[in-house]
Amino acid sequence: MSTALPEARLLEMVFPDHTNHLGTLFGGQALAWMDKAAFIVASRHARRTVVTARSEEVNFRVPVRKGQLVELVAQVVKVGHSSMHVQVEMTAEDPLTGDRRVCTTGRFVMVALDSNGTPTDVPSLPGGDIV
16 A cells, blocks of 8 residues: 655646746736646545635745646645645756756645535645645
8 A cells, every 4th residue: 555645746838828938937926827736636535626725835946948848746744624735846958958947936735625615624735734
């Protein structure tokens, strides 16, 4: 039986319409992709409808350039009664050289809802929370 934390991985290509006038990824686009990854892993863990309650501690470390790939890894690291804390790490990769750098990190709080839109219980993590 696996005790691995619930995880989701996404890959995105940074195209010109994702960038600002400097040719780097818009911060809002980075947040949208991170929220998407958090949504996917939380939905898979809870097997419920989930919504974003909060984003916190988002750190933009290095710029992501047009033409780079980004890999997003989202993990559920803590579970409450209806909430899930999801850590998301975004890594930029130069597709020609393979150079990879963690560019953005953040934590999102997702809440599971029942069919009436009311917060509802979610399963605990295998092996307990990682904080």
